[in-house]
Amino acid sequence: MPHFPIAARVVTRSQALALNLRRYFTGRPCKHGHLSERFTNGGACIECMRAFGAERYASNPEYRAMRIEQQRDRRARARA
Ligand SMILES: [Zn+2]
Numbered sequence: 037m038p039h040f041p042i043a044a045r046v047v048t049r050s051q052a053l054a055l056n057l058r059r060y061f062t063g064r065p066c067k068h069g070h071l072s073e074r075f076t077n078g079g080a081c082i083e084c085m086r087a088f089g090a091e092r093y094a095s096n097p098e099y100r101a102m103r104i105e106q107q108r109d110r111r112a113r114a115r116a
């Protein structure tokens with residue numbers, strides 16, 4: 037990845053929406069202190085989502101089964 041200064045990558049959520057970006061970067065830490073990108077859809081911090089997903093994946097067998105199913109779907113669609 038090229039080494040842009042952080043400020044150069046900062047976009048507002050409305051810019052991200054206008055550009056159809058899936059993720060955007062505010063340059064400000066989330067409420068849990070992660071300095072990472074946010075999802076344009078919902079504005080959630082990626083690190084938070086990752087931590088939340090991993091925790092759920094580990095502790096919730098139904099969620100795990102659902103995720104495995106989704107991945108299989110996605111792979112099947114990519115082949116088609
Ligand atoms: Zn976070």
